[in-house]
Amino acid sequence: MNICVGGELDGQKIEREGRLLKASEIDPSFETQYYKQIFNRDNVNYQFWLPIGSDLHDMSNKVLEILRFPKN
Known part of the structure; x- marks a missing residue:
């Protein structure tokens, strides 16, 4: 997915190596x-960009919301 969660790029899909x-x-x-x-759900890996220094628990909850209700 490569979606940014939080910060200035929140919600943007950024395809980038590294x-x-x-x-x-x-x-x-x-x-x-x-x-x-990288988050794994139902044996599928999803990649997200998270802000450095953010609370991983909060960010994980936001990612789970995205994975529960994917926007097409």
């Missing part, structure tokens, strides 16, 4: 830095 993403690469005025986190 484990780190600086929002300033998308827009120089942005400051959030993201790391790629």
